[in-house]
Amino acid sequence: MQGPLKVAFLGASGVGRTSILQQFFKHDFPTAHVRTTRRSIYRSCLVCDTCIRELMVFDVPPQRRFPADNLAEWNNGHPLGLRTVHTYVLVYDMGNLDTFQYCRSMRDQILESFNHRDFKIMVVGNKVDLVSETIPHTQELKDISTLVRKHWRCGYVECSAKYNYKIGDIFKELMGYPVCGTAPKLEFPQSIRSKNKCTIL
Numbered sequence: 469m470q471g472p473l474k475v476a477f478l479g480a481s482g483v484g485r486t487s488i489l490q491q492f493f494k495h496d497f498p499t500a501h502v503r504t505t506r507r508s509i510y511r512s513c514l515v516c517d518t519c520i521r522e523l524m525v526f527d528v529p530p531q532r533r534f535p536a537d538n539l540a541e542w543n544n545g546h547p548l549g550l551r552t553v554h555t556y557v558l559v560y561d562m563g564n565l566d567t568f569q570y571c572r573s574m575r576d577q578i579l580e581s582f583n584h585r586d587f588k589i590m591v592v593g594n595k596v597d598l599v600s601e602t603i604p605h606t607q608e609l610k611d612i613s614t615l616v617r618k619h620w621r622c623g624y625v626e627c628s629a630k631y632n633y634k635i636g637d638i639f640k641e642l643m644g645y646p647v648c649g650t651a652p653k654l655e656f657p658q659s660i661r662s663k664n665k666c667t668i669l
């Protein structure tokens with residue numbers, strides 16, 4: 469078995485990073501906004517078809533800057549391990565499109581700071597429930613989706629942590645199953661007997 473797949477969830481304050489992780493790992497949705505002030509780590513094992521992978525997910529407080537190099541990471545006194553992850557999940561709030569600017573800026577900084585590309589970036593639009601409730605699916609949202617999928621060539625998922633809608637798709641995508649294709653269903657039950665299923669242990 470390979471080592472753990474390390475993933476960092478990044479995003480502006482209040483976009484719902486913690487809610488997504490609580491929903492997926494604890495089947496819980498915290499309605500009150502409790503700001504994340506220090507790194508939390510969620511660990512589990514995911515099984516997809518014949519592939520089993522240990523997952524280690526970092527929920528980190530919003531960062532003003534991505535550490536430009538290893539020294540910068542260690543110099544802030546609280547190294548978050550951001551430079552050694554395999555996948556960056558950039559989350560924005562679909563009810564507040566200004567928060568996408570944070571994702572854009574983080575992506576730029578991540579790409580600038582490495583001279584290799586041994587990592588993946590994916591983008592998650594959370595709070596899709598607010599789009600249907602309060603604002604229509606605007607051209608701006610379509611533009612974001614096109615930019616991410618076609619130009620950045622990154623995985624893209626629109627979800628709602630509140631309604632546990634497409635939260636599993638984020639993790640399928642992390643496991644390497646593009647969610648727009650014929651990905652196996654991601655399920656919570658403990659049984660891993662059936663084929664074509666992706667399961668959290």
Ligand SMILES: Nc1nc2c(ncn2[C@@H]2O[C@H](COP(=O)(O)OP(=O)(O)OP(=O)(O)O)[C@@H](O)[C@H]2O)c(=O)[nH]1
Nearest residue numbers: 481482483484485486487499503504595628629630
């Ligand atoms: N309507 C709706 N609200 C959500 C959703 N996800 C999260 N929220 C709410 O948004 C607020 C912020 O959620 P958090 O998960 O704490 O956001 P965060 O990104 O971890 O925030 P920080 O740790 O402060 O950076 C909370 O009040 C959540 O209840 C969602 O899918 N839909």
Ligand SMILES: [Mg+2]
Nearest residue numbers: 485486503504
């Ligand atoms: Mg948080």
